[in-house]
Amino acid sequence: MTVSRVPFIDLLRFEPGFLETVSTRVNSALKEGHFVSGPEVESCRKALLENSRSTSLALCANGTDAIQLALRAAGVKTGDRVLIPNMTFWASFEAVVNVGAEPIPIDVEWDTFHLSLARIEEAVAKFSPQALLLAQLYGWAAPETESIRDYCVAKKLMLVEDSAQAYGTLLNGKSVIGEAPVATTSFYPAKVLGASGDAGAVFSKDPKITELAARLANHGRLDHYEHGWVGWNSRVGVYESIFLEESVKHIDARLASRRKVTELYRRELSGLPLEFLSPPKGVHENGYLSVARIDAELRPQLIDFLKSKNIGYGTVYPGAMSRQPGAKEWMKHSLDTGTADRIARSVLNLPCFASMTDHETGYVIDTVKTFFKTRV
Numbered sequence: 164m165t166v167s168r169v170p171f172i173d174l175l176r177f178e179p180g181f182l183e184t185v186s187t188r189v190n191s192a193l194k195e196g197h198f199v200s201g202p203e204v205e206s207c208r209k210a211l212l213e214n215s216r217s218t219s220l221a222l223c224a225n226g227t228d229a230i231q232l233a234l235r236a237a238g239v240k241t242g243d244r245v246l247i248p249n250m251t252f253w254a255s256f257e258a259v260v261n262v263g264a265e266p267i268p269i270d271v272e273w274d275t276f277h278l279s280l281a282r283i284e285e286a287v288a289k290f291s292p293q294a295l296l297l298a299q300l301y302g303w304a305a306p307e308t309e310s311i312r313d314y315c316v317a318k319k320l321m322l323v324e325d326s327a328q329a330y331g332t333l334l335n336g337k338s339v340i341g342e343a344p345v346a347t348t349s350f351y352p353a354k355v356l357g358a359s360g361d362a363g364a365v366f367s368k369d370p371k372i373t374e375l376a377a378r379l380a381n382h383g384r385l386d387h388y389e390h391g392w393v394g395w396n397s398r399v400g401v402y403e404s405i406f407l408e409e410s411v412k413h414i415d416a417r418l419a420s421r422r423k424v425t426e427l428y429r430r431e432l433s434g435l436p437l438e439f440l441s442p443p444k445g446v447h448e449n450g451y452l453s454v455a456r457i458d459a460e461l462r463p464q465l466i467d468f469l470k471s472k473n474i475g476y477g478t479v480y481p482g483a484m485s486r487q488p489g490a491k492e493w494m495k496h497s498l499d500t501g502t503a504d505r506i507a508r509s510v511l512n513l514p515c516f517a518s519m520t521d522h523e524t525g526y527v528i529d530t531v532k533t534f535f536k537t538r539v
């Protein structure tokens with residue numbers, strides 16, 4: 164089969180019968196008058212609990228709310244200082260501000276694109292923060308995740324792991340989300356496990372945390388008109404829950420097909436000036452993203468070439484948190500050594516999605532090889 168176009172991501176590769184099953188279930192739920200909560204949401208929660216190998220979980224409206232709920236439930240208060248990686252999605256920064264705390268971006272490492280324990284220790288000594296929001300990015304877990312968890316316990320530093328990109332990722336054979344003291348994820352449709360719209364979840368080894376998160380996500384309710392906390396409305400809808408629960412049934416195959424793509428890129432494109440990063444030791448990636456870096460001057464040329472061949476690409480992420488225009492007003496401190504910026508200028512992501520065909524991966528690989536053959 165000849166391929167002449169590969170999008171960066173394609174969300175329409177549904178398994179046979181998937182949409183029909185979702186539609187039938189949605190029709191029945193609507194006929195029963197189930198809109199926001201109800202048995203479908205609880206059934207989805209249970210399926211996710213089992214699949215994520217976690218102790219407890221609360222569903223909510225999206226991944227950003229999940230971080231806010233988790234920070235609040237873990238005990239982060241107004242005015243607290245929260246360390247965040249300087250290279251992450253902006254929602255990590257927003258969530259800290261939205262709970263009234265102060266985000267302190269600290270730099271990630273050039274080799275791993277993640278925070279290191281040494282940098283966290285430096286920031287703790289400098290800023291005396293109350294919490295750390297550790298982002299588990301690119302379908303991996305940060306190297307030293309286990310040591311970072313131990314360090315946070317020893318230092319009484321609240322730890323929330325933003326695992327929006329790490330659903331299904333394993334660390335030393337165990338679920339990254341399931342082993343975290345408190346973790347969050349996003350079920351935004353483009354994630355490895357996506358809903359039909361927005362949805363998210365808070366996970367914890369301590370059920371008291373997820374119970375509080377669930378209450379905060381439902382107006383702080385103790386009872387229908389009795390409110391124990393000022394929360395907000397972060398409930399998840401029935402349609403999203405049904406779609407999500409049906410997607411869980413296919414998650415193993417979806418992750419396997421994504422992992423195949425990232426592994427093929429690494430193997431077939433090794434030795435080129437496009438250097439693919441590998442997950443840290445002990446991490447079994449979920450295949451969320453293919454992450455490579457290239458000389459900053461060469462990147463626009465490769466991007467133009469990919470565009471001319473109808474190949475999508477990403478630059479996740481194109482800017483550091485500390486340099487975002489919206490950060491100025493909220494950021495009083497940072498530990499910015501310029502590494503996140505350097506990464507932003509050189510990172511490149513090739514197409515990667517579930518059910519991407521071998522022909523499509525082959526077309527991307529051949530195109531990248533042709534680019535370097537004609538230039539180097």
Ligand SMILES: Cc1ncc(COP(=O)(O)O)c(C=O)c1O
Pocket residue numbers: 225226227228251252254255298325327328349350351361362363
């Ligand atoms: C690292 C990270 N944190 C938080 C979020 C926010 O999730 P949502 O878009 O569901 O609010 C995302 C989603 O893109 C993310 O990648």
